[in-house]
Every structure is written in structure tokens, then in C-alpha cells.
Amino acid sequence: MNLNYGSEYDSFRKEVKDFCKEWKGINFKDQAKIPIAQNHESYGATLTRSEWQSILIEKGYFARSVPKEYGGFGGESDVIKNRIIASEFASEKIPPAMGGQGIDMLVPTLLELGTEEQKMQYIKPTLHGEMIWCQGYSEPNAGSDLASLQTKGELINDNWVINGQKIWTSTAQYSQMMFCLVRTEPEAQKHAGISYLLIPMETPGLEVRPLVDMTLKAGFNEVFFTDVTIPKENIVGKRGEGWAVANATLGHERGSLANPNAMMNRLNELISRMKEENIDGVRLIDIPVYRDKLITIQSKVTAFQSNSLRVLSSKLNKNQDSKLAGMIQKLVGTELRHELEGFAVDIMGEMGTLYEDSPHLRDGGSWQFLYMYYLGLIIGGGTSQIQKNIISERGLGMPREPKVQGV
Amino acid sequence: MYFGLSEDQKFFQENVSKFLDDQCGLDCIRTITEDSQSNLQEHIQNGLVNLGINSLLIPEEYGGLGLDMLFTAAVSQSLGGGVAPFSFTGPYVMAPIAIVYGGSEGQKEKYLKGMSQNTIRMGVGFSEYIGARDGAEIKIKNNKVSGKALFVLDAKNSTHLMLSNKEGVIGIVTSDADGVDIIDLTAVDKTRNFSEIYLNNVDIDVLGLTQENNNAITKSIDAGRISIAADSLGASQRLIDKAVEYSKERKQFGRVIGSFQAVKHMCAEMVSDLEPCYSLVWHAAHCFTYMQEESRLMSCHAKSHLSEVSKLISKKATEVHGGMGFTDLMGVHYWFKRIGVNRHILGAPELVREEAAKIQNF
Numbered sequence A: 001m002n003l004n005y006g007s008e009y010d011s012f013r014k015e016v017k018d019f020c021k022e023w024k025g026i027n028f029k030d031q032a033k034i035p036i037a038q039n040h041e042s043y044g045a046t047l048t049r050s051e052w053q054s055i056l057i058e059k060g061y062f063a064r065s066v067p068k069e070y071g072g073f074g075g076e077s078d079v080i081k082n083r084i085i086a087s088e089f090a091s092e093k094i095p096p097a098m099g100g101q102g103i104d105m106l107v108p109t110l111l112e113l114g115t116e117e118q119k120m121q122y123i124k125p126t127l128h129g130e131m132i133w134c135q136g137y138s139e140p141n142a143g144s145d146l147a148s149l150q151t152k153g154e155l156i157n158d159n160w161v162i163n164g165q166k167i168w169t170s171t172a173q174y175s176q177m178m179f180c181l182v183r184t185e186p187e188a189q190k191h192a193g194i195s196y197l198l199i200p201m202e203t204p205g206l207e208v209r210p211l212v213d214m215t216l217k218a219g220f221n222e223v224f225f226t227d228v229t230i231p232k233e234n235i236v237g238k239r240g241e242g243w244a245v246a247n248a249t250l251g252h253e254r255g256s257l258a259n260p261n262a263m264m265n266r267l268n269e270l271i272s273r274m275k276e277e278n279i280d281g282v283r284l285i286d287i288p289v290y291r292d293k294l295i296t297i298q299s300k301v302t303a304f305q306s307n308s309l310r311v312l313s314s315k316l317n318k319n320q321d322s323k324l325a326g327m328i329q330k331l332v333g334t335e336l337r338h339e340l341e342g343f344a345v346d347i348m349g350e351m352g353t354l355y356e357d358s359p360h361l362r363d364g365g366s367w368q369f370l371y372m373y374y375l376g377l378i379i380g381g382g383t384s385q386i387q388k389n390i391i392s393e394r395g396l397g398m399p400r401e402p403k404v405q406g407v
Numbered sequence B: 001m002y003f004g005l006s007e008d009q010k011f012f013q014e015n016v017s018k019f020l021d022d023q024c025g026l027d028c029i030r031t032i033t034e035d036s037q038s039n040l041q042e043h044i045q046n047g048l049v050n051l052g053i054n055s056l057l058i059p060e061e062y063g064g065l066g067l068d069m070l071f072t073a074a075v076s077q078s079l080g081g082g083v084a085p086f087s088f089t090g091p092y093v094m095a096p097i098a099i100v101y102g103g104s105e106g107q108k109e110k111y112l113k114g115m116s117q118n119t120i121r122m123g124v125g126f127s128e129y130i131g132a133r134d135g136a137e138i139k140i141k142n143n144k145v146s147g148k149a150l151f152v153l154d155a156k157n158s159t160h161l162m163l164s165n166k167e168g169v170i171g172i173v174t175s176d177a178d179g180v181d182i183i184d185l186t187a188v189d190k191t192r193n194f195s196e197i198y199l200n201n202v203d204i205d206v207l208g209l210t211q212e213n214n215n216a217i218t219k220s221i222d223a224g225r226i227s228i229a230a231d232s233l234g235a236s237q238r239l240i241d242k243a244v245e246y247s248k249e250r251k252q253f254g255r256v257i258g259s260f261q262a263v264k265h266m267c268a269e270m271v272s273d274l275e276p277c278y279s280l281v282w283h284a285a286h287c288f289t290y291m292q293e294e295s296r297l298m299s300c301h302a303k304s305h306l307s308e309v310s311k312l313i314s315k316k317a318t319e320v321h322g323g324m325g326f327t328d329l330m331g332v333h334y335w336f337k338r339i340g341v342n343r344h345i346l347g348a349p350e351l352v353r354e355e356a357a358k359i360q361n362f
């Protein structure tokens, strides 16, 4: 065991520390009223956030290994440097680069499987926060069973003509583009009939209807397609290979839904809260039951953070296997974050249940908001039950549930 | 031995449920919680009062129905089940009990009668007594009160406010008196209302016995806790019903999701957690009226245990609904939020458990 990244990283860490010092306390004009999860807070970003994005890219603190010609920093891929950046930013509360489905999912997909033209056209504006993407996968009858999706794409006169409906499409109302799974080979077997298409949201025939969620924000949408026509070239991978293309990036999403550094940050904010708040004049941090529960959660978050270090290490060292440690991340991370936010609501008592613009609101209502939001993320991106199926079947090699006919 | 609700209790309970099912479906709740101008809420409140819900606990000699706590708990279950946009526990459970145990004959005559006729509606603010936050404190002196009360139940619809200081001395002020300032708080559950109240040298009618002992406030809080526990019980049951129903309809992978063991187990766990809660809540309610020496501990158990069980159920039932559970479309979140706020009314579970230990001299 050796937790040193190596002396070659000392100077890099120092550089990042200096950068953090310089930018400490920066704020955006377009800060959301209710702050949401770090990776998501910049959806619908405006200029100021894009500027921040450019600064980060220029320094190599974001999009490090993305080639320059596609708008990245053009450095070698270095997971340790990424880790240093993430942890320094987190501990100094410097806003990380914006995430979102374009950055977290589409960019890696294009880098891996896109054509040269696609890379040139889409990656740069996406990284700079100028092109927001949404993920059009789920349909009313295809959630956990995504491969049963029915939205239809037909190739007519060198164009794809798309008809059907998507649902739960996060951020579609702000997006310029959608990466979308569409059934293009109706004769083929379920998984083999799907293609991965890139659809401009302004295309005629495409209609977005916001859906209110339990947080009372319209975080996601229904999207309807009526003869939506896009050029034949807007496909990633070949016809009928969309399932494989999508799976190449689902892993990216699952990783990004539960960021251990963001969680540790949040825990530290909670600790500050507990020192400030009191009940009958006794600080919450001094109340034994709350102390115990706090440390229990701290143990879990620490373990989760260490777990991610181990996953990282296995990427650097060929002889290490952390398959299971990687597989559990979406399940454990979203459940833990939900627990953490819920505990914060709990310690604040009645005041923790306040919401929207109520007097006495704490931290913009973010604790109550994220307590609900993370229940959404427990469900989104593959539910906890589906994660457990994957862990037991693919991780532990247990037999699949027998197919039951006609239930 | 007969452990359970009587025919009368079930009948009344079903009437309330039926009224809510008929008159107060999801669309109605959505309107009431989103549109503060709507008069639908008044319509629902009047309908429930017409059923007699306002005078369950008021003795017959003051015009009430003179029923017991079990009856009241049975009604709370229905209100929680229907996420009724109605503040029941403060005005119609805690307030009458406080007056019965703490008021003089004259006060009973005045307030209980008025409450049974619904000309007096009482907001209730006891949070300081249970655990003061954000510097909430009121001072009562020479029949005047000043200070700040937080998280007062149903001050919005009130004619009067019943307030307690840290010592458990209870008094009543009129809501529109000079020096009373009522500020709305917005909780995540909007089916009921909560307020912050500023008082500046306001006339207060102190319930005489409350200066001598804590009977009135402890009884009132016990009753409130049982009522809130019953509300969460009803809300949890409805969530389970919804989840089971949904799991029999929703298909994925060519089969109804209820055929997956993962989903079955979530539902079975919810039921296994909730079934004993019926007995706990009913037993606590029975003790309240008939076995006073056990009543305080039982109401603490009911409140804290239901807080935990219902929190778990509100999560699992949402999960069974998948993405639909997170949208507003199925309305699952109304129950989720009701349960979330119930957890903290009259003491978060940790605080109530601490109280339970103290009651037993641990």
C-alpha cells in the first residue's frame, strides 16, 4: 500500500492549490436559486459559466485529455491529476467544471466511436457549455427494460424520419441537442434493432413538454416526435449498433451520479450546520444521538471515498481487480447521498422541512431538495433493484432470473 | 377481549375516507397546494366539519361528541390516507385536550362550546416547550404575552391561538388582536399550514391549572403525537396500496413488475413494517383515555416508531413506482411529503425517544 501519488505530482498539486486560492469564493451570476448536485447545477448555463469552463480547459483542469482540435486541453490522460484537481477543488469549494449528460456521456462516446466530422462539430461547444445535450433513452414503456424502446426511425431519401415519444428526459427544455436511441431495424431482435442518433432540438416536429417532479421543479420532460427529419449522417456507430454505443456511456453516467468528493463536501457543510444550529441552546453537534449518527455517516462516506481510490488504483495497476468495487458505486453512492441529505433534514427538525422561499430556510432549502432529488437518482440511471440484479448476475455470476412467460 | 376499532369507529372513519375520495382527489389536492387563491380548501374543510370532525374530543356537556382518543386516531388515519388538506391535530385534537385538562369552568364554557360550533378555531404553538429553535421564546406575565413562537399549527385559519411557554404554561390570544403578527412558513408538505408568530404585549387568557402543573400540556402533546402517528399510519397504508396496485399493472421485460421478487419483497417489507403499527397506534390511543399511567410512554412510542416506519415506506413506495414515482403525475410525493413533515411535528423521533427513556427514569 502506498498512498503517495509520487513526487512528480507534488508540484502539480501546488499549482492547483494556488489556482484555488486565486479563485476562492467565486460566484456565478446564474447561480440556481436552489443549489443542486454539483454535477447538475450548471444545466442551462449562461455566459459566465461558460467563461469559467474555458478557464478550466485552458489550465488543463478540465477536458485534460481531449485533443486540442476538439476544444480540449490536449494533454495526456492522467487519472491522478484528475483526482488531485477534484479533491483540491472540493476542499476549497471551488466550483468544478460543469457536468451534464453532454459532457459526461456524449463527449466520451464521440471520442470513442464518433466520426471525425462529429468530433469536430460537437465536442468543442459541448465542453464549453455552449451546447447542452439531453439523453433521450427512456420511453413510457421502456424504463428498466430500455431495449424494448419503440420510437421509430426510418431512412427515407437519405434522412432519418423519427416518430414516437421519450419521457423523463432531463434538461430537454434547455438543450440544443439530444442523443437518442431509436428503433431503426424493426425486423431485428430487440437489442439489435436500435440506432444512436443525434437530433437538434429545434427540428420541426419535435415537441418538449416539461414534467414537474416531486421537488416541484420541472427537471425533466416528455419529448414527442412527429416526422422529425434529420440528416443520415447524424448517427453514431452503425445502424443497429446503438445499444452497444449507449452501453459504452451508461457506465459514465452511473459514475457521475454519485461523486464521492461532492459527498464529502456536503458532509462538511453538514458538520458546520451542526455547530451553528441549536435546540434549547444545546448545539446539535453536542447531542449524543446526532453525533453518533453523524459519525456513522462519516464512516460510510469515508469508505465510499476510499473505495473510489481503490477503483482508481486498479486503473493504474494491471494486477488489481476492483470490478465489484466499481459496480457498487451507483447503488451505494446514491443511497448514501440520499441518507446524508435526509439526516441533515432530520437534525434541523421542523426547520428542515421548510422549502421554497420560506422564512427560516436553511441553505436555500438545499437539504430538503437534495433529499428528494437523490431519491430520483436512486431511480434514474438504472434503479437500485436493477443495480442489484447487475451486481449479483454480472458481478457474482449468479444465474439470471428465469424468464416467465405471460405474467 | 376485543383489540381493534369498533363498528362505530370504522363507520366514521370510512365516512371521512369516502368524503375525501369523492371530493378531494389528486387534482383537488394539486389545486389547493399550488394555488393559494383557490377556495377549494374551504370547501373541503367545511365538508369535514359537517361530518363532526371538529368536536370529536369535546365533552358532550359543551356541545361536542364526547368521543375517545381511539376514535380520533381512527379519523386521523383517514385524513393521512387521503392527504387531506386540513389541519386536524392542532385545532381539533390538541386544543380541546389542553382546555379539558387545563381550563377553568368558564374557559371550558367559552372555548369548548365555540369550538364545537366551529366559531372558534384554534392554532396551536407548543414547539418551544418541546424544543426551541431559532430563538423561539414567549414570555407570559400579568396576562400579557410577548415573544416569538415558531412552527405554529394552523394559525392561518384560526380565530384564536393557543401558545405555551417553556414551562408549559398555556394561554390563549385572539388571532387578530393588536400586536399579533402571523407570518406564513412554507413547508415541503402544503396540505397543512405552519406559521411563525410575533407577539408584542398581547392580552392572553392563561389556562389556570397550567400554572400549577404540566398535566394539560403533556396530555395535549400526547394526544397530538398519537394523532400525527395515526396520520402517518394512514398515509403509509395508502402508499402501500398504491405501490401494490401499480406493481400489478406496470409491465417491463414482458411481465408485470410485481412478478419480480425485488418488487415483491419491497412490498412485503413495507407491510411487515406497517402491520404492527396499527396495534401500536390503537393501543396508545386506548391508553390515552383508559390507562393513563401508560399513556405518555405509549404515545412516545407511537410517534417515534411511526416516524421511522413511514419514512422507509415513503421511500420504498416511491421506488416501486420507478420514474413515475418521482414525477407529479401519480402524486406519490404528496404522501412522501406529508410523512416527511409529520416526522418533525411535536418532536423529531430522536427527541421523542429521549423523552421515552426519561419517562421510564432511565
Ligand SMILES: Cc1cc2nc3c(=O)[nH]c(=O)nc-3n(C[C@H](O)[C@H](O)[C@H](O)COP(=O)(O)OP(=O)(O)OC[C@H]3O[C@@H](n4cnc5c(N)ncnc54)[C@H](O)[C@@H]3O)c2cc1C
Pocket: A134, A135, A136, A137, A138, A139, A140, A142, A143, A144, A145, A167, A168, A169, A170, A171, A220, A376, A377, A379, A380, A381, A382, A383, A384, A385, A386, A389, B250, B251, B252, B253, B257, B260, B261, B262, B263, B319, B320, B321, B322, B323, B324, B326
Ligand atoms: C430524476 C430522473 C432523471 C432521469 N433522467 C433521464 C434522462 O435524462 N433520460 C432518460 O432517457 N431517462 C431518464 N430517466 C429515466 C430512468 O432511467 C428510468 O426512470 C429508470 O430507468 C426506471 O425506469 P421506469 O421509470 O420505467 O421504472 P420501471 O422500470 O417501471 O420500474 C418500476 C419498479 O420495478 C422495478 N423493476 C423493473 N424491472 C425489474 C427487474 N428486472 N428486476 C427487479 N426489479 C425491477 C424497478 O426497480 C422499480 O422499482 C430519469 C429518471 C429519473 C427518476
